[in-house]
Structure formats: structure tokens, C-alpha cells
Amino acid sequence: MRVGRIAKEHLAGIAALEKLSFAAPWSEDALSFLLREEAVGFACLDDAGIPVAYAGMLTVLDEGQITNVATNPAYRRQGLADAVLTALLTEARLRGLATVSLEVRESNLAAISLYEKHGFSVVGKRNHFYKNPREHALVMLCSL
Numbered sequence: 001m002r003v004g005r006i007a008k009e010h011l012a013g014i015a016a017l018e019k020l021s022f023a024a025p026w027s028e029d030a031l032s033f034l035l036r037e038e039a040v041g042f043a044c045l046d047d048a049g050i051p052v053a054y055a056g057m058l059t060v061l062d063e064g065q066i067t068n069v070a071t072n073p074a075y076r077r078q079g080l081a082d083a084v085l086t087a088l089l090t091e092a093r094l095r096g097l098a099t100v101s102l103e104v105r106e107s108n109l110a111a112i113s114l115y116e117k118h119g120f121s122v123v124g125k126r127n128h129f130y131k132n133p134r135e136h137a138l139v140m141l142c143s144l
């Protein structure tokens with residue numbers, strides 16, 4: 001297993017990961033934003049080069065916005081989300097970002113715990129932000 005920056009050849013595998021993890025998964029096409037200069041993503045790749053976990057981020061000026069983090073269900077609780085999020089926050093610091101924020105379903109205790117472990121705290125709430133099922137989002141922020 002190794003952590004690498006997301007490139008074009010990983011997008012199909014990441015779209016497959018999205019399908020395994022979310023009710024409204026991003027398509028391979030939609031994920032191509034990760035290749036833009038003002039975005040970055042890291043994936044854990046298995047020995048065949050298939051992504052089994054990933055984290056993506058968009059940047060605007062000195063602010064980062066994490067778009068998604070997901071681990072293949074067969075590989076959860078093995079530290080892979082920790083690894084991709086660490087890589088993403090290291091890159092955020094290298095890019096001179098001041099803050100990184102994200103939204104998370106308020107019932108998603110696993111993700112909230114992951115983000116708290118990496119220095120994020122809850123700074124707000126967006127009512128009925130999610131559909132399917134309808135749920136509020138917590139806004140979390142990490143100051144770098």
C-alpha cells in the first residue's frame with residue numbers, strides 16, 4: 001500500500017470508491033476537478049495501483065475545502081483515511097493555506113472523529129444540507 005497524488009489514471013477507481021461509500025456518488029467525469037491546479041487529492045493505492053482510500057480538496061486563495069474522504073469498506077479501520085488526510089493537510093501547509101474546512105453529516109460519527117483527530121472542530125451547521133436522507137451538515141474547520 002502506498003499514498004500517492006491522484007492522477008488521471010486513478011479517477012475510475014475513485015469513482016468506484018465513491019459508489020461504495022455515498023448515496024450520491026461523484027462520477028469519474030465530475031472527479032476530474034481533482035486534476036486542476038487549484039485542487040489536490042491523495043489516494044492509498046494497493047499493490048495493483050487501485051485506489052482503496054482517497055481524500056480530495058479544492059482551494060480558493062488561502063482556504064481549502066475538503067470535498068470528500070472515503071475508504072473502501074473492505075479496508076476500513078486500518079488507518080487509510082488517516083494516511084490520505086495527513087497527506088492532504090501536509091500539502092495544504094506546503095501551499096500556504098490558512099484554513100481547511102468541510103461539511104459532514106451530523107450523524108457521521110466515524111468521519112467527525114477522524115476530522116477531530118486531525119485538528120478540525122465544529123464551527124457551524126447548515127440545516128437540511130443533505131438529501132437522501134435529509135440531514136443537517138456540521139461545518140468543521142482546521143486552522144493550519
Ligand SMILES: CC(C)(COP(=O)(O)OP(=O)(O)OC[C@H]1O[C@@H](n2cnc3c(N)ncnc32)[C@H](O)[C@@H]1OP(=O)(O)O)[C@@H](O)C(=O)NCCC(=O)NCCS
Pocket residue numbers: 021022053068069070071072075076077078079080081082083103104105108109110111113114115117
Ligand atoms: C470515515 C471513513 C473515511 C474512515 O475511514 P477509515 O480508513 O476506516 O479510517 P481510519 O482507519 O484511518 O481511522 C482514522 C480515525 O477515524 C475515526 N474512525 C474511523 N472509523 C470509525 C468508526 N467506525 N467509529 C468511530 N471512529 C472511527 C477514528 O478517529 C480513527 O482513529 P483511531 O483509529 O485512532 O480511533 C470511512 O468510514 C468511510 O469511508 N465512510 C464512508 C464515507 C464517509 O462518510 N466519508 C466522510 C464524508 S464527510
